[in-house]
Amino acid sequence: MGIKERQERDKEAVRRSILDAARELFVNEGYQNVSIRKIAERIEYSPAALYGYFPSKDDIFFALAEEGFHLLHRPLDHATPSESPLDAVRRMLWHFWEFSVEQPQYFALMFLDRSVPSIRRVYERFAFARETKHELMSHLQRAIDEGTLPKSVVPAVAFRLLVTALIGVATMRLSDRLSPGENADDIARDTLEVTIAGLKAGVTLRSQSGLPCDSPEALDSLTVSATRQEPS
Numbered sequence: 001m002g003i004k005e006r007q008e009r010d011k012e013a014v015r016r017s018i019l020d021a022a023r024e025l026f027v028n029e030g031y032q033n034v035s036i037r038k039i040a041e042r043i044e045y046s047p048a049a050l051y052g053y054f055p056s057k058d059d060i061f062f063a064l065a066e067e068g069f070h071l072l073h074r075p076l077d078h079a080t081p082s083e084s085p086l087d088a089v090r091r092m093l094w095h096f097w098e099f100s101v102e103q104p105q106y107f108a109l110m111f112l113d114r115s116v117p118s119i120r121r122v123y124e125r126f127a128f129a130r131e132t133k134h135e136l137m138s139h140l141q142r143a144i145d146e147g148t149l150p151k152s153v154v155p156a157v158a159f160r161l162l163v164t165a166l167i168g169v170a171t172m173r174l175s176d177r178l179s180p181g182e183n184a185d186d187i188a189r190d191t192l193e194v195t196i197a198g199l200k201a202g203v204t205l206r207s208q209s210g211l212p213c214d215s216p217e218a219l220d221s222l223t224v225s226a227t228r229q230e231p232s
Contacts, residue, residue: 015053022039062122066125086143094189133159149199152208
């Protein structure tokens with residue numbers, strides 16, 4: 001291994017240690033309560049050294065969020081020829097649930113921390129995340145076109161309701177609010193099926209004025225808390 005390759009490897013190792021330390025601190029103490037100095041102390045580096053890797057604490061969060069979305073939107077299992085549109089929706093949303101179970105720190109940082117910065121500032125970095133969302137929306141539209149879902153259903157609104165339902169169960173699990181003996185997977189499946197059943201039944205939806213699926217606001221509000229504080 002040459003000097004340049006060794007330097008690149010060492011630099012990546014330091015960057016990795018910064019991100020790992022920051023992720024743990026952000027989740028355990030809350031984004032707004034963690035400083036660059038505290039991250040530096042965790043890995044025994046100087047704050048000035050960290051600025052050589054990330055210009056600000058926000059940039060550390062954006063890097064973590066990008067990693068999280070790559071984990072969330074990793075290639076999914078391919079649909080089978082006999083898979084119905086709603087079965088495809090179930091499959092993709094169950095992958096979302098599994099992400100909350102397998103990557104609890106990323107999930108908590110991306111969806112539960114109210115103080116993280118808005119990803120609108122770096123929206124172009126998350127273009128890949130829209131591809132999976134668009135795929136799920138297309139399955140919802142196919143279900144509407146074939147009559148499985150009522151014509152009154154707006155795909156963007158259905159998407160928001162389904163994702164929000166699973167975020168709620170994940171929050172209960174991560175905050176240890178489930179009773180002993182309750183199975184989080186079963187509750188998640190039941191919540192998903194009840195929400196789909198409500199859509200199929202044509203329940204009147206007050207949120208039918210949902211955001212356009214391509215807007216930065218639509219992506220942002222479904223990836224971090226809508227009540228978060230904007231960075232100063």
